């Protein structure tokens with residue numbers, strides 16, 4: 001369903017040219033959850049940002065359902081691909097109620113039935129009607145991330161780009177949000193690409209994982225391979241071992 005071919009991106013120019021992505025290629029099937037892992041600065045978020053239209057000066061080709069994705073954010077694209085960020089506080093407007101945050105995309109896209117749609121999406125992400133007129137500061141981190149997920153889903157996209165969606169949350173809440181994401185994918189047949197530094201999250205939620213180092217994909221594996229530990233690229237092996245050392249147990 002998604003094909004990324006030779007994605008490249010650089011910042012700066014001349015002597016200050018800093019190449020951040022080097023011919024990144026991978027594909028993701030419809031309904032699949034694909035993880036992107038790798039050390040800090042390896043380019044994971046940049047890949048998502050190119051796909052979301054937040055960076056437009058990339059090279060290469062991104063196709064969704066056989067059609068090339070343009071570089072800019074446009075109406076049709078918003079109904080196909082949405083992104084969820086790490087920090088729900090930053091991604092929600094502080095002076096907009098949940099109702100405003102969720103209605104706005106519907107108004108922009110000329111979609112009717114706003115009241116009913118907002119009610120349904122709140123229910124879908126596990127928030128009752130009392131949240132509808134709250135502001136971001138009147139909610140917990142987990143509740144805010146539920147609203148951010150609801151906002152990403154209100155236009156019924158087929159693909160969610162998830163950039164460390166649980167890493168800003170308390171450990172106790174992380175599992176709730178991961179379970180919600182798993183449930184939503186199952187129910188609606190969504191396709192996910194998820195950036196995370198947590199191999200446990202990959203094993204829990206993703207079917208396959210792409211491993212990035214210095215702006216390149218160095219390994220693609222089924223997620224179980226991280227648990228079994230066979231046939232891994234040496235860099236992937238190192239990430240798995242580091243997780244084991246840090247937690248005293250396997251990534252799963």
Ligand SMILES: Nc1ncnc2c1ncn2[C@@H]1O[C@H](COP(=O)(O)OP(=O)(O)OP(=O)(O)O)[C@@H](O)[C@H]1O
Pocket residue numbers: 011018020038039040041042043044045046047197
């Ligand atoms: N707007 C920008 N201008 C210049 N360099 C940038 C910009 N955005 C990202 N970079 C650089 O691109 C590289 C990749 O960053 P990116 O955020 O994609 O890494 P990451 O793997 O997601 O890291 P992390 O896990 O820390 O979020 C880094 O070296 C970063 O400094």
